[in-house]
Amino acid sequence: MRKGILFLALFAFIACSNSSSEVIDEKEQPKPEGPKPEQPVDGTLTADGNSVKTYDLIKRSGYNHEAPDSSREHKTEHFQHIQQVHDNQLNKYVFAFFIHAEIDDDRGLTNITDRQRNEIKTDNKSPKSLVGQKGETMVFRWKFCLPTGFQTTTKFSHLHQLKGIDNSSGTADVGSPLITLTAYSNSGSKGGQQLRVRYDKRGGSTTTLASTDLAGFLGNWVEVEEKACFGENGSYEVTITRIKDGKVLLKFGPEKMDMWRTDCMGLRPKWGIYRYLGEDRSWQDQLRDEEIRFADFSIKKL
Secondary structure (H helix, E strand, C coil): CHHHHHHHHHHHHHHHHHHHHCCCCHHHCCCCCCCCCCCCCCCEECCCCCHHHHHHHHHHCCCEEECCCCCHHHHCCCCCCEEEEEECCCCEEEEEEEECCCCCCCCCCCCCCCEEEEEEECCCCCCHHHCECCCCEEEEEEEEEECCCCCCCCCCEEEEEEEECCCCCCCCCCCCCCEEEEEEECCCCCCCEEEEEEEECCCCCEEEEEEEEHHHCECCEEEEEEEEECEEEEEEEEEEEECCCCCEEEEEEEEEEEECCCCCCCEEEEEEEEEECCHHHCCHHHCCCEEEEEEEEEEEEC
16 A cells, blocks of 8 residues: 555656646747737728739629539639739739630539620629619729620620619519610621610610710720719719829719619629620620720729
8 A cells, every 4th residue: 555655655756746847838839829800891992902812802892703613624624704913004913803705604503505604793792882772872892804805796795884782582573683884886887886785674675875985995994983873863973084194084864763673682883794605605796705904893882
C-alpha cells in the first residue's frame, strides 16, 4: 500500500512538472480572429478588384447573377463571365460582362436555342430594400460602356430591364419586362444602330418611349439615372449622360404610366447582355464576342 501511495505521488509530481513546462506566455499567444463583419447591404454594388470573388461580392451586396459559365463548350472549359478589370477611362476597377456568340446560351436550358444571356439582378431572395412594391418610388443608377464596334441585330440586345417577380403559383404577369433598355440595328434603308427605351403595358403592345443613335455610346462611359414610381398610376423617367463631356445622350419623362404587373411579388432591375440569336442560333454569325463594362450600381428607395 505504502509503495502504491509513493508511486501515485511521484506520478502526480511528474505530470504537474510536464504541464508547467508547456505553459506559453499569454502575450505570445496569437489571438483568435473574430468573425469578420459582413458587408452592409445598402443597395450599392461596386467593384473591389478581387475578380475571383466577383460572384461572392454580387451576392453579399444583395444581388444575384445568371451567367453561362458552364454552357456548351464551357462545360469542359469553364469561363467566368462576370469579371473585374481595371478601366483606364474611369481609372478604377469595373465589372466586365463577357458574351460568346458561338458558345453561350440561356441559363443552360437546352430547349432555348434562340437567345443567350449574362446578367445580374435582384430577385425574391434579395433584401426588400432592393425590390419595388406598389406605391414605392425607386432610383436606379449605374454606369456602362459599350465597346467600339459593338454588334447588334434587328432583334433585341437588352442591357437593362425592370421586370416582375413571379408569385408562388407561377401565375403572375411577368413574361414580358416592364421597361427595357436595348440596342438594335435599324432595318430598311436607314441603317445604323439605336439605343431604345421600350415599354410593355399590361395587355397592350410594346412601344418605344425614347431612342437615340448608338454611335455616341460606343467606346464611351455613360451614367444612367432611372426613377420609377411603381403602381397602376405610376411614373417613369430616365436620363443617360456621357461622362467625358457631360452630354445628355437620352432623356425621357417624367411621364405618368401604368408601372405594375398583375399578381407579381414586386418589380426588380436586371443588367448585362441578353440578346437574340435567331432560331436554332441561325443569327449568331451576325454577332461577335463582346465585353460590356458596368460600374457603380445603386438602388435606393425614396
